[in-house]
């Protein structure tokens with residue numbers, strides 16, 4: 001045995017109840033003084049003739065035969081002589097680790113487990129190269145952080161991470177947006193040769209607006225690596241001529257089919273006459289002038305159109321022009337933090353999702369990633385909530401990945417997120433979540449999560465994530481790395497805010 005091997009040995013397999021079995025084994029942990037040498041969640045390996053068995057420590061149990069008999073312990077206790085003052089109890093303390101087998105590594109390939117490890121076999125830390133290959137990591141992939149309990153950099157392959165939709169779920173303050181910032185840094189830093197992605201962020205709280213100042217230099221890449229376009233919600237505009245009568249109908253509560261038909265006739269007449277586009281006010285004028293529409297329909301249509309016009313979201317031209325804005329290596333930030341009205345946010349998202357999917361289907365824009373914060377507000381599970389973009393997001397979730405129209409949905413209330421959409425997110429990054437309803441929902445919606453992983457989610461620290469799905473072969477805990485580029489004016493503490501306010505007064 002080499003010196004290195006003996007250093008990395010952390011225990012010896014024992015016979016216990018029904019183990020070692022194909023899926024489970026236990027081992028006595030080698031102790032080095034008070035050092036804890038094995039941790040729950042850590043990957044371990046056992047070398048066998050057929051190949052390497054890769055397992056994960058699911059639990060650790062400490063035991064000591066001096067304390068196995070309650071009566072004896074009580075007896076010495078009542079005499080005021082602790083056991084350890086009489087017997088060498090410390091020497092008899094040891095730790096048993098339970099490990100769950102994840103797979104066999106044979107000839108650089110992962111196989112399903114099909115034999116049990118031998119009692120007496122040595123348990124080692126997994127070699128980093130094997131672990132990296134076993135988890136499908138890719139040294140060209142985005143550097144998202146460090147694998148928990150290991151020194152291994154977590155660099156999933158971009159293909160596995162983003163060729164399917166991604167959901168980022170956790171309670172508020174767990175580090176979802178921070179993780180998105182890290183992901184954005186990695187996507188922006190990609191070179192042409194590696195393949196650059198077009199990214200659109202719908203920034204509901206203005207948390208990402210700091211990125212408008214980021215320069216390629218800040219990320220240590222060439223100056224032509226990426227570009228950023230920042231659009232304020234108040235500048236966002238939907239071209240009225242791009243809207244069908246049905247699309248307008250879907251933006252207002254319940255337009256009847258007769259009303260839609262009348263509107264359709266008017267719009268097609270206007271499209272033929274007004275080649276340079278028109279506004280909602282133009283449509284209102286046409287509706288008012290049209291004698292063939294019944295008075296009731298006319299009044300209803302005018303009312304709805306005025307209501308839409310008042311949002312200030314509609315005009316002659318589209319701003320931005322999605323067909324030109326979406327480019328490889330470009331981040332389009334749409335800052336909706338000025339909007340208080342949820343309906344306005346929903347109109348923007350609804351239009352955006354529709355346009356992106358339409359243009360991508362026709363090959364007019366490159367593959368893109370649409371990042372949507374507060375996803376439960378835009379595609380809720382409940383039918384009672386008004387959600388204009390819901391069906392469109394569901395369509396993108398179902399059909400988008402075939403042509404690389406990809407979604408990254410973020411939510412702090414997974415239980416409120418449409419299950420149709422959530423079940424289409426083949427990759428999930430789950431950060432700290434304690435709400436039992438949310439946990440239950442997460443457990444049911446992702447196949448990869450077992451009870452042990454679900455329990456661990458409640459104990460995660462801020463900035464720690466559990467990755468499940470296509471991206472990794474088995475659920476993996478990751479400490480998300482620090483951002484390279486920090487916002488200049490981070491949220492100040494309450495105390496700082498109070499002091500500042502007092503100074504002004």
Ligand SMILES: Nc1ncnc2c1ncn2[C@@H]1O[C@H](COP(=O)(O)OP(=O)(O)O)[C@@H](O)[C@H]1O
Pocket residue numbers: 170171172173174175176177178179462463464479480481482483
């Ligand atoms: N990976 C991380 N490294 C360091 N600090 C982090 C990390 N993730 C989160 N934080 C800290 O936690 C705070 C809250 O994170 P945030 O991403 O805003 O939470 P969420 O979006 O889930 O509500 C951040 O402002 C940051 O200070």
Ligand SMILES: [Mg+2]
Pocket residue numbers: 173176177178
């Ligand atoms: Mg957030």
